[in-house]
Amino acid sequence: xxxxxxxxxxxxxxxxxxxxxLSHIDLExxxxxxxxxxxxxxxxxxxxxxxxxxxxxxxEGELQRAxxxxxxxxxxxxxxxxxxxxxxxxxxKLAGPSDLEASSLLEEVRIxxxxxxxxxxxxxxxxxxxxxxxxxxxxxxxxxxxxxxQGVDVNGQVELYELINAIRADHHCGVLMVSxxxxxxxxxxxxxxxxxxxxCCHGKPEHVSTDPAYLxxxxxxxxxxxxxxxxxxxxxxxxxxAIIGDACCDHHADKGTHNHx
Amino acid sequence: xxxxxxxxxxxxxxxxxxxxxxxxxxxxxxxxxxGDTLAHSSLLGVALAILLNLQMQVAIIGSCLAFAALLxxxxxxxALATDTLLGIIAHSTLAFGLLVLSISDRVQxxxxxxxxxxxxxxxxxxxxxxxxxxxxxxxxxxxxxxxFLAITVHRELAMIEGLAAxxxxxxxxxxxxxxxxxxxxxxxxxxxxxxxxxxAAAARRLSSTPEQMAMGSAIAGCxxxxxxxxxxxxxxTPAGPSIVATAFVSFIVVYLKPEAGSR
Numbered sequence: 001x002x003x004x005x006x007x008x009x010x011x012x013x014x015x016x017x018x019x020x021x022l023s024h025i026d027l028e029x030x031x032x033x034x035x036x037x038x039x040x041x042x043x044x045x046x047x048x049x050x051x052x053x054x055x056x057x058x059x060e061g062e063l064q065r066a067x068x069x070x071x072x073x074x075x076x077x078x079x080x081x082x083x084x085x086x087x088x089x090x091x092x093k094l095a096g097p098s099d100l101e102a103s104s105l106l107e108e109v110r111i112x113x114x115x116x117x118x119x120x121x122x123x124x125x126x127x128x129x130x131x132x133x134x135x136x137x138x139x140x141x142x143x144x145x146x147x148x149x150q151g152v153d154v155n156g157q158v159e160l161y162e163l164i165n166a167i168r169a170d171h172h173c174g175v176l177m178v179s180x181x182x183x184x185x186x187x188x189x190x191x192x193x194x195x196x197x198x199x200c201c202h203g204k205p206e207h208v209s210t211d212p213a214y215l216x217x218x219x220x221x222x223x224x225x226x227x228x229x230x231x232x233x234x235x236x237x238x239x240x241x242a243i244i245g246d247a248c249c250d251h252h253a254d255k256g257t258h259n260h261x
Numbered sequence: 262x263x264x265x266x267x268x269x270x271x272x273x274x275x276x277x278x279x280x281x282x283x284x285x286x287x288x289x290x291x292x293x294x295x296g297d298t299l300a301h302s303s304l305l306g307v308a309l310a311i312l313l314n315l316q317m318q319v320a321i322i323g324s325c326l327a328f329a330a331l332l333x334x335x336x337x338x339x340a341l342a343t344d345t346l347l348g349i350i351a352h353s354t355l356a357f358g359l360l361v362l363s364i365s366d367r368v369q370x371x372x373x374x375x376x377x378x379x380x381x382x383x384x385x386x387x388x389x390x391x392x393x394x395x396x397x398x399x400x401x402x403x404x405x406x407x408x409f410l411a412i413t414v415h416r417e418l419a420m421i422e423g424l425a426a427x428x429x430x431x432x433x434x435x436x437x438x439x440x441x442x443x444x445x446x447x448x449x450x451x452x453x454x455x456x457x458x459x460x461a462a463a464a465r466r467l468s469s470t471p472e473q474m475a476m477g478s479a480i481a482g483c484x485x486x487x488x489x490x491x492x493x494x495x496x497x498t499p500a501g502p503s504i505v506a507t508a509f510v511s512f513i514v515v516y517l518k519p520e521a522g523s524r
Binding site: 091 | 290291474
């Protein structure tokens with residue numbers, strides 16, 4: 001494997017009880033690269049994340065990890081039983097080494113005041129930052145973030161994505177992020193992968209946003225919202241793209257023909 | 262103090278000291294029904310021991326561990342919802358245990374002792390057995406405390422961070438099984454889970470860390486044992502129910518107290 005390559009997946013396929021969830025997935029994540037995974041509900045985003053995390057063995061294909069790869073994972077949400085008394089500090093120390101500096105981690109995600117707060121009393125946005133701090137606690141080479149902005153209001157989302165970008169720059173780690181709101185994450189994303197059981201299209205965000213497969217999946221409205229945020233890029237929307245059927249996959253029945261590059 | 266009271270006290274306290282922290286996990290992981298099921302299944306162990314003329318304590322621990330393994334296996338298969346599964350096993354093992362006991366007329370069995378405990382008949386040999394089992398459980402629990410906590414807070418996060426969550430969970434379940442098998446002598450099949458749950462629930466109100474809750478739970482359990490035995494000694498009430506009743510009163514007292522701001 002290349003020195004900069006953190007994860008390299010070739011031809012990943014997963015099926016549950018005969019139902020194909022993922023097929024022919026190729027994925028590479030480089031050091032310092034931010035890869036965003038988008039796709040409709042049921043597209044297999046979480047399944048792919050579980051494969052990358054090593055929680056699920058793919059039924060087809062192979063997944064290579066850089067030697068000694070450390071992954072920091074931020075789950076979609078965390079529910080802590082109210083019967084379990086747990087401070088933020090203690091929660092962070094569950095992961096890392098025993099001399100872990102919980103306070104400096106919290107400083108990095110800008111919530112140092114929450115050190116002694118009970119986890120069960122955090123707001124949605126605070127919880128996401130605590131989870132991000134936990135993901136960082138092992139000094140990971142790769143951050144895997146599953147819808148990091150869930151349950152966070154719009155202003156908070158922008159801040160959170162900025163924070164993630166700042167962290168990526170500081171730690172120079174790779175990031176694999178699952179997201180619904182492409183228009184918010186665009187700015188920092190190197191590579192967008194549009195998933196619907198297979199990879200429909202992928203590439204730079206401005207390229208993906210005009211791809212007929214993307215437009216078919218997300219519809220014109222979403223794509224135009226996106227354009228508002230990226231119109232300084234040199235591209236134009238071909239409205240015809242939206243007329244393509246309701247799921248991109250229908251047009252790629254023959255998987256051999258389209259480009260996974 | 263008479264020997265039998267001393268033995269009872271020591272046996273009760275050693276169980277309470279381990280049941281407290283272990284019971285916290287039962288509360289945190291919502292496993293109270295799981296504990297009940299294991300307890301009920303241990304009656305089948307009693308019945309089999311009598312039928313096959315096995316050493317009683319070994320048979321009880323053996324059946325508890327066997328049913329714990331069976332439950333882990335079935336839970337993994339996810340053939341039925343867990344609570345349905347537990348309900349089936351809990352009550353059928355209890356029924357089969359009672360059936361077997363009723364047809365085996367070889368020995369006169371004091372059924373009440375198994376159902377509600379018989380702490381005051383603890384012998385020196387029993388005490389040795391109970392204390393060594395509790396020492397073992399307590400030692401393993403301390404050793405794996407942080408890991409058990411990590412898989413309880415978030416299983417997948419813990420797995421990604423390198424913990425073998427399934428194996429740790431199995432170990433935790435086996436510890437609970439051993440404790441239940443041993444505690445049967447104290448409060449009996451029907452009341453065992455209360456010894457795991459009530460002190461932990463009482464301690465929750467006064468704690469802001471998991472370790473505080475574990476300590477508080479152990480202390481609450483010891484108070485219940487001492488109080489219950491006192492009750493039993495002076496008013497001649499059955500020991501097992503007296504202990505559970507005392508634990509319940511301590512729980513109520515803690516919850517009547519206005520909530521402290523420290524949480």
